[in-house]
Structure formats: structure tokens, C-alpha cells
Amino acid sequence: MNRSFRFDSVMLWYLARRLALAGVMLFGLVCLTFVIANVAPSDPAALAAGPDAGRSQIEQARREYGLDKPLPEQFLRYVGDLAQGEFGRSVATGRSVGRDLGRYFPATLELCLVAMTIGLAVGIPLGMLSALFKDRWLDQLTRIFAVSGIALPPFWFGLLLQLGFATWLGWLPTSGRLGVATEPPEPITGMLLLDSVLRGDAALFWQSASYIILPALVLSLPCLASILRVNRSEMVECLRADYITAARAHGTVPWRLVAVHALKNATLPTLAIIGLRWGWMMSSTVLVETVFDWPGTGLYAVSSAIAGDFKPVMGVTLIVGLNFMLANLVVDLLYGVLDPRLRDA
């Protein structure tokens, strides 16, 4: 009893420290976006007033958006608005950025989740296999594949896949999230695959699956490659370890040796790379969504950035940063659960 109590308090302390750190980072992120928005050489008031606005109209816009207030006051207002989920208003469309983000984010999240699933489902077994066949042709092949995965420009690879699978073979649709003729259903989670399962709509499920597969494949490639390589090198280390020799001497069957004993110990570093890769994936969505016209936050950020429309870009930056932070927090906590030694670190 005494021992389990100690475990809990250590765990809680670990949890509290990580959460506090994430809170500090979040505040830093808010500061960073505020600084970026305010070092801009362009005048946001002039932007808001429109291209033909006269001096008085610009001044009016400046008062309206509170841009004539001193910077500390503007900052406090910014933080206060964010705390209420208010990201400001897009200058180009006049729509609320918070509402736009709410609409676009599920599409991006769905894309990233599918891509991460592909990355894990292919990366881990391939990494295991190439560790087992170390330095043989299979290992060489996966090595080339992994390096290619990181070096291939995602936007170019996406165009090639569109050309091959959509235009020439005609197997899959080119771009978008659903066919033009299909009425998008009333969102439950906003993720089409999940919504169609919840509604029991098989036709919708297969249709949205056919639209998501190419962009998810492109997005998963760098992630898949690094999962593969980390898993391979960890497996190679693990298979050399004494406990594997001991288990083998003990008569453990080979598949169990690899799939249970070695894999379990190779999981931790793979987990760490997943947290990192989740953030990178979120940032690659700006490219993949542009190529595939996927209506997510990436496309939203790019089109707003081109239009010089600030608030949406800052909103997406915050959302992606928050996601990255949460992913790392979850990984840290899982690490703490799986590896008790780290709790004191």
C-alpha cells in the first residue's frame, strides 16, 4: 500500500510539472504571435480599411480595431480575447477567425490522424523487418525508401500521385474532400470518416475514404520514414541486448522474442518521434492541402497569407502550436507511465 501511494504522488508531481511547463509555453506562444503581428511593416489599419480608403477612414479603422491604444493595452486585449476563444476577424472576408478555425480544423485533424495511422501501421512493421534482415537487401531497400521519404518534396509527390492515380488510372478522385454532387452531411465531429461511421452511411464512408487516401499518403511519408528508421535502429539495439539472449536461451519462440520482448523496448524512442512528427505533419498540411484542395487549416493559412490577411494566419499558428504542445505533453506523460525512471528527471 505504501509503495503504491509513493508511486501516485511521484506521478502527480510529474504531471503537474509538465502541465505548468506547457502553460508557460502556451503563454510564450501567444506573446510570439503578438510580436510577429506587430513587427509587420504593413499597417493593419490600412489593410482593414481597404485599398481605396482615405486617411480619415484609416484612422477610423485604427480606432475601431483598438490599434491606436498603447501596445501593452493591445496585448492585454489580445490575451483576453484569446482566452474567450476569440481570434479576431478576418480582414479579407470579415468572418470570425475562431468560427473559421472550428470549421476547417476537423478536416486537418482527420487528415493528420489518417496519415499518422498509415505511418505507424507501415513504419513499425517495416522497421522491425529491416532490423531482422539487417544489412540484407530488404534493409537496403527500406533505407533508400526512408531517405526518399524525407527528401521527396510533398507538393511534387502529391502532383505525381494525382497524375498517376487520378488522371491516368482514374482510380481515385483528384482533389477535394467530397464529390461536387455529394451534399456534405450535417457535421457531428466534422471528420467525414468518423461522421459517416456514426451515421452508418457506408457510401459516404467509402467516398470520403477515396478522397482522403492520396493526401494522407503524401502527408504520411516523412513520418513513416522516420518511424521506420527509429524503430529499426532501436530494434537492432534491443535484439543485441542480454535479455533477448536470455529469453532465447530460455526457449522463447522467435516471433515472440521479436514482437513482444524487443518491440516493447523499442517503443519508447518511437513514441518520442511521434510527438515531434505530429507537429511537422501539422505544418506539412499547408503544402498537402494546397495541392489537394483539402479545405483545412493549412489551405486557410496559405490563402490568408497570400492575401496579407493576418488574423487567420496567427490563428492557425496558435492552433498548430497548441497541437504540437499537446502532442508533446501526451508523449511526455506516456513516457512517464511507461518508463518510471524518467519521472525524477
Place this chain on the structure above:
Amino acid sequence: MMGRRTRLALWQLRRSFSSMLGLGLVSGIVLLALLGPWIVPYPDDVAGAVNIAGKLRPPSAAHWFGTDEVGNDILTRVIIGARLSLLVGMGITLAAACIGVPLGILAGTAGGVVREAVMRLTDLFLSVPGLVLAIALVAALGPGIVNAMVALVLVWWPGYVRLAEAKALSLREEPFIEAARVAGASRFRILWRHVLPNSLSPIIVKMSMDVGQAILAVASLGFLGLGAKPPTPEWGAMISIARGYLPDWWWYAICPGAFIYASVLGFNLLGDGLRDILDPRSNRR
């Protein structure tokens, strides 16, 4: 006569197929960039000659990768584009290292408040994935190749702080640093003559990989319309125009993309090979 260590390194490099492939790709791109203006088949197309009669031709003996929408030879423009991409990629990496490494060494050796301040600032910049932060910065600064470079340098330096700080931290306790201090070497001398040279190998490895990643990042911004503007022969911007001519004029996008791929692959493989030689103990990630 070469030194023993150089010969050993060369031998190690030669033994690995992927390192040699990387070296080959990198030297190929560098050669093309250096010799570009003298070897391109259609030098007039660099500045943007207009030849509407010969526009959007498929690959042929005269135009290996076809022609673009104003009749320029695509191969010519891609080779000239190598100069820009290589220069920008190296420039970003060098600038990022020049900011990050001194800060990292400072943080690692100074400790205390200085270290906390530098490292928290670094964490902050690392808390948003690079490309998104770069887009936010470009949105603030305005699109264009120079602003894209500035944005990418601002995104890139923290990686070097992390690396240099970790290295400097581990070196701080080494006996030879202690010895130098006891011998009366100044703080600056210790940093410059002892800490920096001994932290150099992982930094060189990272730089060689980063040149490739920076080339990819610049091309990505170009593709999104936030980097180099179209008449400039920049690979990403070329693909973004080519996208409008898919699928009928599919060859337009092939050549620029293949060059991005080849150069990023080359620098990655070379960096990997260099790591095996210079920094064999580090983990391959």
C-alpha cells in the same frame, strides 16, 4: 601527402554506397550551378525570351524536358534555378548556424540566468513547427524571396542552439577545458580554441543535412506563392505554375521537382555519411 585521418575518412566514405551517391548528387548540383550559364542549351531563355510558337512542347531531342508556357526550355531554367536554390539553401543554413552556435555555446558554458533565457527563447521558437512559423513571418513581412529567407533563418537558428548547448555542456567538465582554465587561458580563448573546435563535427553534419532541408523549404514557400515570384527561375515557383498546366502538359512539373528531390536526397545522404565518419557515437535519428 594526405594525413592518416583524412585518408581514413575518405576510405570510410568510399565504402558506403549511399554516401557516395550523396556526394555524387551534391557535386553534380554544385557543378551545374557553377557552370550553369556556360552549359545551358538555350542561354537566351534564362532572362525570359518569349517564343510563343514553341510553347508547351513535349520532351524531345531539342528540349529534353519540354518547354514552358512562353516557349522557354525547361531544362535551361531548372539548371539556372540550381544557382538560386543552392545559394539560398546554403545562405539560410550558414546564417542560422552563425546565430545559433554562439548562442548555444554561450548558454552551455555560462549557465545560470543566461542559459535559462537563451534556452527558453529557443524552446519558444521550436514550439511552432517550422513551416507554419515561416508562413506567419512571411505573412507579416510580405512575400518575396528575401523575406522568405529571413523568415527561414528566424525559424532555423534554434536547432543549432540546442545542438551547440548540449555539446558545450558535455565539454564543460572535460579535463582539457579544466587544464586550459588552470593554465590561465581567457574565457574567450577557451570558447574559441577549445569548445568550438570540439563541438564542430555534429554541427557540420547538421549543416550538411540542413542545406537540403532549406532548399526544400524555400521551394515549398515558392510553390505556395510566398517565396520567389514566377519570372524568377526558382524550382518551387516553377512547379506552382506547372500545376496550372496539369494534366495535359504533365512534363512541365517533372524536371524542377526531380531537381529538388535530387538535391535534398544528395545533402541528406551526404550528411548521413559524414555523421558515420565524424560523429560515430551519435544516435541515428
